[in-house]
Each structure stands twice: as structure tokens, then as C-alpha cells.
Amino acid sequence: MWFAALLVYLFLYLPLTVVVIYSFNDSRLNAEWVGFTWRWYEVLFQDEEMIQAAVNSILIAVGASFIATLLGTMAGIAIHRYKLKALPFLVITPVAMPEILLGVSLLLFFIQVLHLTLGLLSVLVAHITFCVGFVAIVVRARLAGMDESIFEAARDLGATPWQTFRLVTLPLILPAVIAGALMSFTLSIDDFVITFFTAGVGVSTLPLQIYSMIKIAVTPEVNAVSTLLMLVTLGMILLAARFDKTVLRGQE
Amino acid sequence: MNRERITRWLVSGPPFVFMVVFFVLPALIMVVASFRFPGEHGGLAPMFENGTWQFTLETYQFFFSDFIYTEIFLKSFLIAGLTTVICIAMAYPVALLITRVPKRFRDVMILLVVLPFASNFLIRVYAWMIILGPQSAFSIAINSVVTAFGFEPVTLLFSPFAVIVGMVYVHLPFMVLPLYTNLEKHDPILLDAAQDLGANAWKRFWKVTWPLSLPGVYAGSALVFIPVLGMFAVPDILGGTGDILIGNLIKEQFLGTRDWPFGSMLSIMLTLAVLAIAALAMRFSRKSLSYA
Amino acid sequence: MKTSFTTEAQRHRGFMKKLFSVSLCLCGGFLFFLFTNTAYARDELHLYNWNNYISDDTVARFEQSCRCKLVQDYYSDNEEMLAKLAAGASGYDLIVPTGNAVESLIKSKQLRPINKQLLPNLRNIDPAYLNTAFDPGNRYSVPYAYTITLIGYNAQKMRELDLPTDTWAVIFEPKYLKKLKGRVTVLDSQRELMAAALKYLGYSANDTDEAHWRRARDLIIRAKPYWAAFNASSYIKELTIGNIWLAHGYSNDMFQAQLDAKNAGRPFTIAYATPKEGAVLALDSMVLHQTGPRPDLAHRFINFMLEGKNSAELTNLIGSGNPNRDAMHHIDLAIAANKAVFPTPEIQTRLEMLKDLDRNQRRVLSRIWTEIKVR
Numbered sequence: 001m002w003f004a005a006l007l008v009y010l011f012l013y014l015p016l017t018v019v020v021i022y023s024f025n026d027s028r029l030n031a032e033w034v035g036f037t038w039r040w041y042e043v044l045f046q047d048e049e050m051i052q053a054a055v056n057s058i059l060i061a062v063g064a065s066f067i068a069t070l071l072g073t074m075a076g077i078a079i080h081r082y083k084l085k086a087l088p089f090l091v092i093t094p095v096a097m098p099e100i101l102l103g104v105s106l107l108l109f110f111i112q113v114l115h116l117t118l119g120l121l122s123v124l125v126a127h128i129t130f131c132v133g134f135v136a137i138v139v140r141a142r143l144a145g146m147d148e149s150i151f152e153a154a155r156d157l158g159a160t161p162w163q164t165f166r167l168v169t170l171p172l173i174l175p176a177v178i179a180g181a182l183m184s185f186t187l188s189i190d191d192f193v194i195t196f197f198t199a200g201v202g203v204s205t206l207p208l209q210i211y212s213m214i215k216i217a218v219t220p221e222v223n224a225v226s227t228l229l230m231l232v233t234l235g236m237i238l239l240a241a242r243f244d245k246t247v248l249r250g251q252e
Numbered sequence: 253m254n255r256e257r258i259t260r261w262l263v264s265g266p267p268f269v270f271m272v273v274f275f276v277l278p279a280l281i282m283v284v285a286s287f288r289f290p291g292e293h294g295g296l297a298p299m300f301e302n303g304t305w306q307f308t309l310e311t312y313q314f315f316f317s318d319f320i321y322t323e324i325f326l327k328s329f330l331i332a333g334l335t336t337v338i339c340i341a342m343a344y345p346v347a348l349l350i351t352r353v354p355k356r357f358r359d360v361m362i363l364l365v366v367l368p369f370a371s372n373f374l375i376r377v378y379a380w381m382i383i384l385g386p387q388s389a390f391s392i393a394i395n396s397v398v399t400a401f402g403f404e405p406v407t408l409l410f411s412p413f414a415v416i417v418g419m420v421y422v423h424l425p426f427m428v429l430p431l432y433t434n435l436e437k438h439d440p441i442l443l444d445a446a447q448d449l450g451a452n453a454w455k456r457f458w459k460v461t462w463p464l465s466l467p468g469v470y471a472g473s474a475l476v477f478i479p480v481l482g483m484f485a486v487p488d489i490l491g492g493t494g495d496i497l498i499g500n501l502i503k504e505q506f507l508g509t510r511d512w513p514f515g516s517m518l519s520i521m522l523t524l525a526v527l528a529i530a531a532l533a534m535r536f537s538r539k540s541l542s543y544a
Numbered sequence: 545m546k547t548s549f550t551t552e553a554q555r556h557r558g559f560m561k562k563l564f565s566v567s568l569c570l571c572g573g574f575l576f577f578l579f580t581n582t583a584y585a586r587d588e589l590h591l592y593n594w595n596n597y598i599s600d601d602t603v604a605r606f607e608q609s610c611r612c613k614l615v616q617d618y619y620s621d622n623e624e625m626l627a628k629l630a631a632g633a634s635g636y637d638l639i640v641p642t643g644n645a646v647e648s649l650i651k652s653k654q655l656r657p658i659n660k661q662l663l664p665n666l667r668n669i670d671p672a673y674l675n676t677a678f679d680p681g682n683r684y685s686v687p688y689a690y691t692i693t694l695i696g697y698n699a700q701k702m703r704e705l706d707l708p709t710d711t712w713a714v715i716f717e718p719k720y721l722k723k724l725k726g727r728v729t730v731l732d733s734q735r736e737l738m739a740a741a742l743k744y745l746g747y748s749a750n751d752t753d754e755a756h757w758r759r760a761r762d763l764i765i766r767a768k769p770y771w772a773a774f775n776a777s778s779y780i781k782e783l784t785i786g787n788i789w790l791a792h793g794y795s796n797d798m799f800q801a802q803l804d805a806k807n808a809g810r811p812f813t814i815a816y817a818t819p820k821e822g823a824v825l826a827l828d829s830m831v832l833h834q835t836g837p838r839p840d841l842a843h844r845f846i847n848f849m850l851e852g853k854n855s856a857e858l859t860n861l862i863g864s865g866n867p868n869r870d871a872m873h874h875i876d877l878a879i880a881a882n883k884a885v886f887p888t889p890e891i892q893t894r895l896e897m898l899k900d901l902d903r904n905q906r907r908v909l910s911r912i913w914t915e916i917k918v919r
Contacts, residue, residue: 005346008342008424009346011342011424015368016368016379018382019371019375019378070266071270072267074263075264075267075268078263078268082260082263086268087271090267090272090275091271096474096530097478098478098481098483098522100499100503101522101526102275104282104506104515105281105282105519106278107506107631108278108281108285108512109274109277109281110631111630111631112281117634117635128270129270129274132271161256161259192372192373192374192485193484200628200633210375212618214374214377214378215489215776226371226372229371230375233371233372234367289903290903291903292651292652293652294626294627294652295630314907321914324914324918387785387786387787407726410772491773493769493771493772493774494768494919496917504910507623508623508734509623509734509909511906511907511910
């Protein structure tokens with residue numbers, strides 16, 4: 001078993017190591033090792049499109065995680081407290097669907113109904129739609145592990161719902177809220193499929209940029225941007241894990 | 253009491269409205285679109301034209317008029333199933349090992365599983381493009397073995413094999429995590445008891461650990477199977493001449509042949525398939541969902 | 545229980561305030577960005593162009609001459625561009641689609657007529673590339689550059705294996721393909737691959753007879769087991785590395801592969817040739833989109849690109865075909881002499897531009913394509 005597990009870990013890490021190593025390869029072709037260079041990182045930092053894509057990614061991720069956290073927290077509380085039937089279905093289904101379906105239906109919706117020009121805003125809305133569910137799940141899980149009597153006690157002592165929320169509920173679920181926010185951020189900055197369908201021209205995000213680079217002209221610049229992106233998302237996940245350990249397991 | 257009701261609306265209202273507008277409504281639009289005619293130059297033909305409503309079942313007939321589309325669905329299910337099985341086989345030893353190591357190492361080991369997940373999935377797919385390329389050390393090694401046994405050299409990249417490897421690699425963490433969450437809850441006393449009763453390691457696994465872990469297996473399988481079904485980027489990047497799945501077909505209707513009704517219709521078929529699977533999974537794993 | 549939550553609450557209160565202000569700042573910053581991003585008031589020309597389809601030097605010179613900024617977005621496929629426009633993309637002054645896409649854009653009334661009075665340099669264009677079937681009288685489009693869909697190959701390997709390089713047969717006939725198993729890629733494009741097969745069978749690339757399509761399909765399915773992949777553009781790299789020995793692709797991509805292989809000091813050369821049965825010529829033209837706010841700058845750009853020197857710069861960069869007669873003096877001699885880039889009049893008669901398909905034809909072709917992929 002040790003051996004099998006070791007092999008799996010190897011399987012997990014070998015490819016990424018290759019990507020990182022090749023980001024320092026002094027050859028356009030990415031086939032054999034030629035020599036060490038920082039060149040691709042320099043190219044990357046001068047690549048205006050790439051930087052614009054990174055800015056877009058961050059903008060969308062910040063906006064989407066903020067709003068999704070707000071809505072997701074509400075949804076989590078509502079599901080837990082009022083035992084609603086429809087809301088869990090509404091919130092969690094997008095999480096369980098193949099992404100392509102959400103992408104396609106939102107594309108049709110934006111164009112056919114809203115007559116919205118695809119752009120930053122459409123991507124933002126799409127990202128919120130699938131992030132809400134993740135936040136709601138984390139928040140609800142946290143609430144489910146809690147003693148119901150605290151809230152009753154607060155009410156019995158005459159606290160308004162808002163007071164109960166602000167003074168009792170929020171402090172208790174805060175780790176889950178923050179974890180949900182960071183998770184949304186990671187999901188949003190990482191999303192490719194839904195963005196692919198809902199992004200207009202001119203609005204590129206990092207994953208879109210990476211996809212077109214892989215499909216069109218692969219240079220080690222892809223490896224360089226991948227390495228950097230890995231570091232960033234890694235940081236976010238570690239941060240999220242500091243607030244709520246369940247994040248590491250709570251992907252379901 | 254009245255205030256309680258207002259609160260209730262205030263809390264559940266916004267997410268409810270948001271999801272209805274941006275999830276349910278688009279889904280309905282998609283259903284409607286599948287009954288419309290494609291536009292002459294892409295998009296959709298007008299819904300109301302020449303004094304009549306322009307709806308048709310043509311797209312559905314087109315789907316069922318040829319077995320080929322059903323075939324692609326079946327093939328996608330096969331690939332998704334295969335990916336799931338391989339993921340189970342690979343995730344199990346890891347998850348089991350994590351539960352057996354001392355507590356302080358567990359978080360680190362879990363983190364090690366999640367870390368590759370921190371990179372964008374396109375990057376993970378791209379990594380295999382490098383590794384499976386015919387000039388890579390890995391390919392050359394494999395082929396030297398293959399030719400030593402007298403077979404023709406094999407191409408690894410652009411093959412169904414590459415697609416499966418990519419799919420497994422991208423989705424493996426989704427299997428390890430629920431499996432671990434489940435295995436962690438097992439009471440070691442059960443295994444001790446089995447051992448006392450004379451069961452060997454193999455038997456202990458099949459009679460005790462495996463049946464108990466089934467909810468975790470189901471949860472993980474749903475998390476792997478469903479996304480694989482809709483995936484188009486992996487066959488796009490790693491696949492060869494015949495590797496086309498539902499996802500590719502749907503994508504092509506929107507971005508290749510400008511046939512939105514057909515794309516919508518395929519999406520609806522996929523949705524139905526996923527719902528059927530989800531219903532099945534629910535049945536099997538009520539328990540696992542309740543504490544997930 | 546009660547004590548535990550009060551202490552936790554106290555611990556979190558300060559933190560919550562901080563968190564609240566931080567998220568408020570983030571949100572404010574976000575909105576600020578969203579607005580500043582859209583509310584620019586500079587002279588900008590928005591060009592929706594193919595990847596790598598204009599030289600940086602040309603851009604710099606144009607920006608200097610018009611005192612404006614050229615903002616580019618890119619596509620790598622006509623269908624992708626059409627899909628994005630159908631999805632409501634707007635604000636583009638200029639697009640550079642291929643003929644059949646121009647036709648589709650004209651018919652769906654997405655284009656603005658050009659004003660030829662603003663384009664004195666239009667006389668530089670070779671009349672052979674004017675007055676095309678997709679835009680009679682050039683009411684909407686001005687030729688930019690062209691590529692030919694042909695075959696590129698590893699010259700050493702093809703010689704070693706004693707294979708012909710002047711015919712589609714080498715892509716479609718098992719007797720040749722046997723020697724090339726797993727070393728061939730073809731374009732992942734319904735129209736292009738079908739056109740090649742139709743040409744090889746002796747039909748027009750624009751043939752829409754279903755029976756002919758089915759014959760082409762059978763030809764493709766018979767050859768498919770020998771091919772490595774349907775491929776959009778990574779054949780450039782695969783050829784350069786030496787993984788692939790023969791590729792169906794665009795002339796400018798082959799030019800790139802040839803250059804890359806030379807620069808990387810590979811022990812072989814990449815060559816390319818137009819098959820004798822004929823091939824598809826893709827004429828990319830500059831058109832004005834209805835939604836573009838700056839037709840004035842767009843006309844300046846078109847006229848600028850019609851200058852021989854500027855037009856030649858693109859050819860020298862990517863090896864594209866050039867419809868501009870004045871450009872010929874500025875084009876590198878090696879490229880100007882390349883028959884695969886500048887076809888002889890004799891080959892020229894066998895080149896065809898693709899026409900747009902109607903919705904029923906698209907659906908039929910799409911099914912045939914699916915069959916090709918699955919079988």
C-alpha cells in the first residue's frame with residue numbers, strides 16, 4: 001500500500017515538476033532540455049495581453065468571490081435555518097452540473113434575453129452563479145455542526161434577528177465564510193469552461209489565454225505563467241485552509 | 253413572528269432570486285432554443301416570422317435519425333466510467349494510507365493531494381502533452397520496452413490513452429478527498445475484531461473496510477463521473493483522430509457549425525443523463541450526502 | 545458553551561471590522577476599475593484580427609502617423625470570430641475575416657460599406673484579388689493577405705521514404721500513408737479537410753452535393769487510421785520537433801515551421817507545396833463592422849496597410865501571400881520566389897476560395913464531420 005500510494009503521489013507531481021522545470025528551458029520548442037534561462041519570465045512580464053488577462057482574472061475573481069460569498073452565506077443560513085426545499089436544489093445543482101451546461105445556457109440567456117454584450121460583466125455573473133453553491137455548502141456544514149441552543153438563547157434574551165446574526169451567528173461562521181470566499185476566489189480565477197462561453201472578445205482571462213497558447217503556439221511562456229499561477233492559487237488555498245480546515249476536504 | 257418572516261425573506265430572497273434569474277431562467281431558455289430553427293448565418297432564427305410561431309421538432313428528429321449521436325453519448329459514458337474506476341483504484345491506497353499515518357502528518361499528506369489541484373487544469377493537461385510527446389524520455393522508455401518485445405512502437409500522445417490519463421489526472425483529488433473523509437470515520441476496533449476472528453488482511457479489506465467506505469466511493473464517483481461527461485478540453489488537447497465526446501460535440505455546435513438549436517438540444521440530453529445518474533447516486537449514498 | 549461563544553465573539557469582533565473595511569475597499573476598487581476601464585476618451589482604433597497577423601513595427605508606425613492607439617483582439621478561427629460576433633461582440637472598427645466569413649457578415653448585415661475615395665492606395669491591389677464572388681465590386685472589403693491550404697513536410701523524411709509531395713494522394717492514399725503511420729496531421733476544420741478531399745476527388749472545393757460529400761467522407765475515413773490527429777495549429781511545433789513528417793495546413797504556418805526548424809538547427813528542413821489537384825485559397829480582407837465607433841480611423845488604417853511597404857512587412861514576418869503589387873519590391877527575395885506563397889498563374893487557376901454554407905448544408909456537413917470523427 002505504501003508503494004502504491006507513493007506511485008500515486010509520483011503520478012500527481014511528476015507532470016507539474018516537468019512544467020516548472022521547462023519554464024526555465026532555453027528553447028522555444030519545449031522538447032528537450034537545452035539550458036537554463038529566465039527569458040520566459042521576462043517575456044511574460046512584457047506581454048501586455050497576458051498582464052491584461054491577469055488583471056481581468058483578478059478583477060473578476062475579487063468581484064465574484066465578494067458577491068458569491070454574500071449570497072452564499074445567506075443561502076447557507078437560509079437552508080440551515082428554514083429547511084427550505086427549493087433553495088438547496090437551486091444553489092447546489094450548478095455545482096453538480098458539468099460546467100459546459102452552465103456555460104452554454106448562460107451564453108444563450110445573455111444574448112437572447114438580456115441582449116447583453118458579452119464582457120467582464122457576463123463573466124462576473126456566470127462565476128457568481130457557480131460559486132454561490134460552494135460557499136453555501138461550506139457555511140451550512142459549519143452551521144450544522146453547531147449547537148442550536150445558542151441561537152435560541154440569544155433570541156430568548158431579546159436579541160433582534162440582526163443582533164443575533166451579528167453578535168452570535170457571524171462570529172461563529174466567520175471561518176467558513178472566509179474559507180468560502182477564498183474558495184470562490186480560487187474557483188473563479190481558475191475557471192476555464194464557463195468563462196470560455198461567457199467571455200466576449202477583448203475580455204480574456206488567464207485560463208483563456210493559456211488555452212489559446214496551448215492550442216496555438218506553445219512556448220515556454222506558458223510554463224512560466226503556469227508556474228506563477230500555481231504559486232498564487234497555492235497561496236490562496238493555504239490561506240483558506242488556515243481559516244477552515246474543512247476546505248481541504250470540503251470540496252464536495 | 254412577523255419580524256421572523258421578514259427576516260426569512262430577507263435572508264433567503266436574494267440568493268433565491270439570483271439563482272432563479274441566472275440559473276433556472278437560462279436553463280429554460282436553452283430548452284426553448286432546442287425547439288427553434290438555426291439562424292441562416294448563425295445564432296437562432298426569429299421565433300415569430302411570417303405570421304406564425306417558428307418552432308420545430310426537427311432538431312430532435314435529427315438527433316435520433318442517426319445512431320451516431322447516441323454512440324457518442326455511450327462512448328462518453330464509457331470514458332467517464334473508466335476514468336472513475338481508475339480514480340477509485342488510485343485514490344484508495346492514498347486515502348487509506350493517510351488514515352493510517354500519525355495524525356500530525358495527515359494534513360500535510362492531504363495538502364499534497366490537493367496541491368496539484370491548485371494549478372489550473374489546463375496546465376495539468378498541458379503537462380501531459382509534454383510527457384507523452386514522442387520525444388519525451390517517458391515515451392522513449394516505453395517504446396524501447398515495447399519494441400524489445402517485438403511490437404510496433406506506440407504513439408502515446410493524441411490517443412484515447414492520453415485522454416484517459418488526462419481525465420484521471422485532472423479529477424483524482426475529487427476522489428481522494430471524499431474517500432479519505434469517509435475512511436477517517438471508520439472505527440479501527442472493527443478491523444481489530446475482524447483480525448481476532450482470524451480474517452487475513454485481504455479479507456479484512458473486502459469484508460470490513462470496502463463495504464463501509466461505499467458512501468465515500470459513491471460521492472467521489474459522482475464528483476469524477478459528472479465533470480468528465482461534459483469535458484471538452486482534454487480530448488481537444490490530448491485526443492487523437494477519434495476522440496470526440498459529448499462536450500466536444502456541444503462546443504462545436506456553438507463555436508464551429510453555428511447550430512445553436514442542436515447544441516441546446518445536446519445540452520438538454522446531457523442534463524437528463526446527469527440527472528438520471530445523480531438520482532441513482534442519491535439512492536446509493538443518502539448517508540454520505542447527509543454528512544458531506 | 546455560552547462562555548466559549550462569547551470569547552470567540554470578542555476575539556472576532558476586531559477582526560470582523562477589519563475584514564469589513566478591507567472587503568469594502570476591494571469592492572470599491574473593483575467598481576472603480578470597472579468604470580475607468582470602460583470610460584476612456586482617447587483616439588483608439590479597435591481591430592479584431594488573426595493571431596500574429598500584423599508586424600509590431602507596422603503597428604508602431606501607424607500609431608505614430610495617426611496619433612492614435614491601435615487596440616487588437618485576436619481570433620484563431622473564422623468560426624470563432626463569427627460565433628463571438630453572433631454573441632454580441634461589438635465595438636470593433638475593423639475585422640480581417642476570410643472570404644466566406646465576409647460573405648456571412650455581409651448577408652447578416654453586420655458590415656459598413658467602405659468609402660473608396662478615402663482609399664487612394666486601393667490601386668495597389670492586384671485586380672485578380674478584387675471583385676470576388678463573396679463581395680462583388682468590393683463594396684465592403686479590401687484584400688489584406690492570403691494563405692493557401694497545402695501540405696508541409698519534413699523534406700528529408702519524404703525523400704527517404706520516396707513519397708510524392710505534390711499531390712493530396714499522399715494525405716489520402718493508404719499506399720503512401722502506410723509509410724507515414726502516426727506521422728501525419730490534418731486540419732481540424734470541416735471545410736478545409738472536406739475541401740482537400742473534394743479537390744483530390746476532382747470536385748470543386750465548394751461542391752455541396754451530398755453524394756460527393758459522402759464520397760469525400762469515405763476517403764477521409766479510409767485514411768484516418770494512419771493520421772496522428774486532427775490539429776488546429778500545433779502542427780507547426782510538431783513539424784519543427786520532428787514528431788510529424790507531413791501536415792495539412794496553412795502556408796504561413798508552414799513558413800513559420802520552416803523558420804523555426806532552421807533557427808533551432810534541426811537536422812532536417814521543412815518544406816511545403818501546393819498539391820497539383822488544386823487547393824483552397826483563403827483571402828483575408830479588411831472590413832468595417834457596423835458597431836465600430838471610428839470608421840474614419842479605420843479607413844486611415846486600411847489605406848495605410850495598402851501601402852506596399854507596410855503590406856510587405858506582414859509577408860516578411862509570417863510568409864503570407866500578398867495581393868498588393870506595390871508590396872513586391874519590399875518582399876524578401878526568398879519569399880517572393882516561393883511558389884507555395886506566390887503561386888504561378890498555372891497553379892492559380894486551380895485555387896478556390898470557399899463559399900459560405902446555408903443552415904441546412906451546415907447541419908448535413910456537421911453530421912458527416914461527426915461520422916468522420918467517430919468512425
